[in-house]
Amino acid sequence: MQKPDPRTSSPPSFARKFLEWFCPPFLYEGIEGDLMEEFDTDVEELGEKRARRRYIFNVVRFFRPEIILRNKLSLQIMNTIMIGNYIKVASRNIARRKLYSFINAFGLSVAIAFCTLIYLFVQDERSFDQFHVNKDYIYRIHDTDFNPDKYKKGEADPYDRFAYLPAPLGTTALAELAEVQYMTRFSQGEGVMRYRDKIFKQRYANADSGFFKMFSFPVLAGDHAHLFRNLSDAVLTRETAKKYFGDEDPIGKIFTIDVNGEKTMRVAAVIEAPPANSSIQFEMILPIEMNPWFIGNRERWSNYSYPTFIQVYPDTKTESLQDNLNRLYQKYVPEETREWRERNLVPGFKPYEYGVTALSDIHLRKDVDWQKVSDPQYSWILGGIAVLILVIACINYISLALTTSASRRIEVGIRKVVGAYRKQLVQQFGFESIVLALISMMIGLGLVAIFLPYFNDFTGKEIVFTAASIFQVAGVALALSIVVGVLAGIYPSLYLSGFLPASVLKGTFTSRLQAGFTKPLVVFQFFLSASMIICSVIMYRQMKYVTTKDLGFDKEHVVAVGTQTGWNVQADRAVEQFRNAVKNDPVILHVAGANFSFDGGWSRNGFKINGEDKNAYVYRVDPEYIPLLGIELKEGRNFDSQLASDSNALIVNEAFVAHMNWTDPLQEHLNWKEDSTGQGAKIIGVVKDYHFLSLERKIEPMFMSINQKDVGYTTTILIRLAAGDISENIAHVQDTWTRLFPDRPFDYSFVDEEVARQYESYTRWLNIMALSTAFAIVIACLGLFGLAGINALNRTREIGIRKVMGAELTSIFVLLNREYIALALIAFVFATPVSWYIMTRWWLADFQFQTEVGWELFAMCMLGGLALALLTVSYHAIKAALINPATTLKHE
Template sequence: MIRNYFKTAWRNLLRNKIYSFINIIGLSLGLACAMLIMLFVKDEVSYDRFHKDVSHIYRIVSKAKRNGVVQKSIHTGYLQGPRFTQNVPGIQSFVRISGGARDIKKGADVRSQNLLNVDSGFFSMFTFPLLHGDAKTCLVEPRSIVFSEDAAKKQFGSTDVVGNTVMVKEDSAFVPYKVTAVARTCPQNSSIKFDVLLPFKESVQDANNNENWYYFFLNTFVVLNPKANISIVEKQMQNFYEKDARQIFDELNKKYDNGPDPQMGTYFLQQFTDIHMNPELPATNGLSDESNPMYSYILSGIALFVLLIACINFVNLTVARSLKRAKEIGVRKVIGSRKKQLIVQFLGESFFLCVIAFISAILLVEISLPVFNRLSNKALSLSYLFDTKLVTAYIALLIITGLLAGFYPAMVLSGYKPVETLYGRFRLAGKNYLQKSLVVLQFTFSAFLICATLVIYRQFDFLTKADLGYDDSNIIELHKDGMNHRKAALFKATLLQNPNIAAVAAKNGGRWITDAKLGNDSFMSFEYETIDESYLPALKIPLVMGRNFSKSFPFDSTRSILVNEAFVKKAGWKHPIGEIVNFYYNNNEIYHVVGVVKDYHYLALNQKIEPQMFTMKNDNQYGQFNIKIKPNTAADCLAYIQKKFKDFFPLSPYDYTFKNEKNLKEYESEAKWKQIMLFGAILTIFVSCIGLFGLSVLAAEKRTKEIGIRKILGASVNGVVTILSKDFLKLVCIALIVAVPAAWMVANKWLQNYPYRITIGWQIFAAACFLVVFIAMATVSFQAIKAAVANPVKSLRTE
C-alpha cells in the first residue's frame, strides 16, 4: 500500500510539473527562511551559556529615580564588588571588568590596542580556555599581560609566547609587561570578547575611600552560592550599601548640593545570560554585541509570513487542481478505498513534497548563508544546522509544515462522492471562500512588508541625508589624547602650512558630560566640549546670538563659554548673553555666556540634541583635530598629516577617520534592517506571486471553453484578460484595505523611537499599493493574455 502511494505521488509530481515546481520552490523558500531565522535566534539565545555554572553568575546593576523618572545603570565603582562579597553571605566571588585602550610598542611601531582591565579571578569565573599559562596566576602580577591566540599571532607570529615581554605605555612612558598566558579566541556568542587582558589596578587608597561608591566606570560580576536565594541576596546587598555608604552620600550631597530629590539608589542583580538582549541594561563598557530581542521577533515574523504564504499556495493549488483528480478519487472509492486511506494518501503526497522541499531548503541555506551573515552581522556556520536541538526543531518544522499544507486538501479530496466524480457532474461547491481568504491573507502579508520596507527606506534616507547643522564633508578627524593647548597650537600651525588644508580645529576627545548650577540655583546636565576658536568656523556651525571665541579676548580661555539653543531653552533664559554657569564642585568656578550656537546634530539623528556647552579653558586637554581639506586632495593630505604627526608625536598611534564616514556608521543598524526588510518583502511577494500564477493557470484552464465561445462571439483580447483578472484584482484590493492601516499603525509606533523622523504621507502607501497591484496583475495577466490569444477552435476542441 505504501509503495503504491509513493508511486502515485511520484507520477502525480511528474505529470503536473508546473504545480509541483511552484509548490516545491515556495515551500523551499519558506523552509529555508525559517531555518536561517532559527539559526539566528539560536545564536542569540545561546550567548554566554558556554560558561561553567553560568546560572550562578550575575552582574551588579542599580536603579534610581531622577526627576521622577526611574533610571537603570550597569556601572559600578571600585567598592561594590569587594565589599558586597565580604559582607553578603550569598556572594562567593567578584570580578570587575572595564574597557580601555593602551599604546603597545613593537620596535619603532606604536599601535593603540583595545583591551579589558580585569581582576585576577577572571579565568576562575569565566570559561575561556588557555592555550598556554596558568589560569589561576596569570593575572596576579601588576605588569602581566594576556593575549588571545589571534592577538598573539599578530604580535609575535606564534602562540607559544609565555615569558616574552611587550612595551605598554603607562602614563607618559613605555614599560615592559610580561606575557603570562595566551587564551583561545573568544567564542562568537560571547558578550566578553578580548584580544588583550591587563590586571585591574586598585590602590589601597582607592579601596578605602568611601567616595568610590559613587565613582561609576566599570562592570562588576559576582558568583552566587548555588543555594542562595537571589531576593534575599539583593536585600542584604541593599541593607549593607545603605549602612556603609549613607554617611559619604550625605556628605557628597551636601558638598555638591545635588538638588531636591537625591537618592542613594537601589542595587540588584542581573543574570549574566540576560545581558545580550536587554536594551535597558545592555552589554557595554568592555562587553560587546549588545542586541535587542525585537530583531529576533521581526525576523521570526518574516520567516512565519513566508512559510505561511508557501503553505497557503500549497492548499490553494491542491484544492484548485482537485477537479483533475476527481475521477481518480471516485475509482479508488468504488474499488473499496476508505476515507481514512485517502486522507493518508494525500497527506503522504504532502509530506513527499515537503521532504523534497526540505532538502532543497538545506541547499538554499548553504548558498545564502554568507549573504545572511553579512546582513545580520553574524558568523553563523552550516555546521550549526546539525545541532541536536536544531535538528529536532527542523524535524518538527517539517512535520508541522506537512500537516499545515496537506491536512485541509486531504480532507476535501477524500470527501468527494464517487457517483458525481465518475459521471463528470462534480463541481467545487460554494464560492471558494477559504481559497479566496487565503489569497487575501498572503497578499496582506506581502503588502504589509512592502509598506514597512518603504517606510524604513524613507527613514534611513532621511537619517543619512538630513541637514546636520554643520558641514561634515572633507573633514578628517585625527585622534590624539592628552594634548595640551600649546602643543596643539604648534601642530595646528604646521598642518596649515600645507595649501590643501583649509582649516584645523582642536577639540576634546570622546564625550564629556557634567552638570553645573545656573544663576537661579537650578542644576542642569549637559555635554561639555573643549574647543578652540577655529572649531565653529571649520565645521560651518553658525551662531544665533553673541560672538565666537577669539584670541583677542584673553578672558575666553578662562571664564567665557558658548552654549547651544537647547541649553538656553532648558535653562529658561530669555537673554542668555551674560548669564552665568557655576561649576560648584570645582571651587565655584563662574563662567559667563558670550555666544549662543545654533543647534546641530553632534550625535546621530536617532538621538535628541541635548544641552551643550563650549569652553576654551586652558586646563582642559584636547583629544582630536578636525582637519578640513580641499576636495580631491585626501591622499596627499593624509600622507602629509601622517608625517607631521609622527614628527610631533612619535610614541603615539596614528589614528584618523573621515567625519562623514563616521556619521554614516551611526546608522549601521538601520542599514541592516533596511536590507533585511527588503529581502523579506521580495520573498513574500515572490512566493505570493508564484501561487497566484498557479491559480491563474488553473482558472484559465477551467474557463477554456468559455474563452473560446467569447472570442468566436467577438470578444477582444483586452476584454478576455479583464474577465480573467478582475476576480484576482478584487482579492488583492481587499488585502490592501487590510494591510495599509496595519502597516500605518506599526510604522508610526516604530518611528516613535526616533526623535527626528519622517512624516508618513499617503504617497508611501499609494506607492506600495501600486507596486502590489502591478506585480499581482503582471503575474495574472501573463497567463490571461496567453489564454486570450489562443485559437478558439483549439480551445473548443480541447473541451
C-alpha cells in the same frame, strides 16, 4: 486455608499482550476466552501462582512462527509495495507538472529557509553566555536611579539603570557579604602597544584576578593559577599574541602599552578569545590597577566607572543578595550623595538601589546600559513573521494543489473502481505532499547555506555552521518539512479523494472548483505583504532622512584622528604640532582639536543655578573647531586663543539659552563649576543648534570651552580634506602623521561614517525587514498565482463562450484580472492604517526628528503592489485567453 477468588485474580499482562500481538484478529477473541476460562479453573484447583505459570505456558504453546509470517510479514510486504507505488506515482506527477511542482517546491523552500534562518537568529540570541560553567551563579550588579524627567513625561518606568558602579563596591561585597564567593570589576580602554618595531592601537580590558575563576574562557598557555599576582602581568588572546609575536612563544615576552603614560608589561598567559555570543569581549586583559584612573577612584563611592560581576554560592536567594547590597549603599555611600538623590524624589518611588542581572540574561536586558545588548522583541517579531510565512506557504500549496486537481479526476475514478479505499487515496496524496515538502527541504537548506553570510551581514551576527549545528539545523528543517507537508496536504488529499467515480468516468463531472474560501486567505496574504512593504518603505525613508538631513554642521571630507597620547597635556601639544606642520598643505584645509568626535563619547555636567538643578553637555574644543565644521554663530564671536580671558569663556547653543531662560545671553555668566566666588564663566557666543548627538534625541543644552584645566584635553584631531581622491588624500595625511609621530599608530575615521554608525541598530533592523518583506512578497505572489489558476480553470467554459461570441483578448484579460486588483486594493485598505499605526507608535517614536509620512507614500506602495499583483496573475489570464474555444467547449 481459604481458596483464591478467580474474580480477583488475573493472568500476566505481558502474556496477554504477546498473544494479542501474534494472534490473528479473527481468532483472538475465542482463543483469549478459552485461555481465561482455563485460567479461572486453575486458580480454584491449583492456586494463583501455578495458574499464572500454566497461562504463560499455554500462550507459548499456541505460538507458531508461521502465524507471524502469514499475518505480520505479509502486511509489511504489502505496505512496502504500496509505499513504493506511492513514491513512483508522486515522482511521475511531480515530473508531469513541472511548473506547478517548481512553484510549490520553491515556495515551501523559501518558507523553510526563512524559518531556519530565524531559528538560527533566535538560537544565537538565547545562546549568549550559556557556555560558562558557573553561569547560574554569576551576576552583574547595576544601579537603579530615579529620573524625575521620565516621571514628568509619564513613563511607566521612571528609572535609569547603569552597569557602571563605584570601584570599592566589588571589594566591599566580597569582604562583607557571605553570599559572594568571587568578584571582578571589568572596564575597557585602548592604548598604544609596542613590541620591537610593531606599533598598534590596541583595545584592552581591565579586570581583577577573580575574572579567571568566574568565567569559562580557557587559559591556553602560561600561568593558570596565579594570574595578576604581579601588576605587570598581561593576558592576551591567541589572535593578539599572533599579531605581535608571530610564531614565537609569547609567554614571558615583554612589551609596553601607553595608556595615559607608558607601562611595561609581561605576557603571563594566553587565553581563548571570547566567542561571538559572549557579552564580555576583550583582546587583552590587564590588572584593574593598570586602569589609569583606578588608583584615584579605588575608595571613592561617588565615581561610577566600573562594571562589577560577582559569583555567589549555590542556593543564594536573589532578593536577599539585593537587600544586602543595598545595606552596603546605606553604609558606605556619603550622606550628601544620598540626600542629593532624594531632593527630587516623588513619594512612592525609591531614590536609588542596587539590582542584579543573571549572566545569561544580560544580552536580552536592554534597559541596563551595556555593550552588545539586544531587544528581545526582535526575536518575537521575527518568530511571528516566520510563522506567518510558513502559514502562507501552506495556503499557497493548497491553492496550487487544487488548481491541478481536476486533471487527476480520471486517475481517482479508476483507482476507486478497482477497489481503492478513500483512506488509501488520502495516504497517497498526503504522501505526495510530504515528498514535495522533503524536496523543498533540500532546496531550503541550500538556500540557507547560500544566504547565511548575507543574513549575518543583515543582522550583525557571526553565525557559523559547526558539525553539531548542521545536524541541529537539518533536524529543524526536517521537522518543518514534515509539518508543512502534513498540514498543506490534508485538505487537497481529502478533496481529491472525494471525487465520485461514476460521475468522473461518465464524463458528467465538472472541473469547476468551489474554492472561493481562498480569496480571503489571499487577501490576508497580501495584507501582510502590503503592511511589510509600507513599513519597509517608511524605514527606508527615515534612514534616508537621518543620513541626509542638515545636521547644522558640514560633515563631508572631515577625518577624525586620535592623538594616541592618553588623557594628558600631550594631546593638546599633538594637535598644535600637527596643525603647524600642515599649515601650507593644499590637501589639508583645516585642523581643529576636540575632546570627542561624533559618536566617540561625551561628557555631561550637572550644576545648580539659583537653587534649581541644571545640566548640559560639555565639550573641550579649540578656536578652529567652529569654523572647521561650519557651525553657524547666531550671536557673539568665536574663541580667540590670544585673549587670556577666553580661557574662562563659554560658547553655548540655542537649547542652552532656552534651558536657562536667558533673553540676552551675551550679558550672562555661568558658574557651572559651583566653585567660583565671582560670576563664573562669561558667555561670548551662541551657536545655532546643531545635532552633536543622534537624531534619536532632541538637541540638548550644550556649551563649549577651551579651558584645559576644567574641561580636559583635545584627544581628537579633526582634519578637513580638500576635494579629490579620498584614498590618496588619506595616504598623504598618514605620511605626514608618520613623519611627525613615528611612535604612534595612525588611526582614523570619517565623521560622516561616525554619524551613520549612530543608527547601526536601526539600519540592521531595516535590512531584516527588507529581507522578510522580500520573502513574504515572493510567497504571496505564488499564492496569487495559484488563485489565478483556480479562477481561470473555473471560468474555462465562460471564456470559450465569450471567444465564440467574438470577445477580444484584451477584454478577457481585463475580465480575469479585475478580481485580483480588487483583492489587492482591499488588502491595501486594511494594511495602510495598521502599518501607519505600528510605525508611528513603535519605530518612528524612537526618533525626535522624523520624516514625513504623507499620503503619497501609501499611494506609491499601493501602486507598486498592484503592479506586482497584475504581473503575477497575467500568466493565467493570457493562457486562458489564448486557448482554442473548440477545445474547452468540447470537454465542458
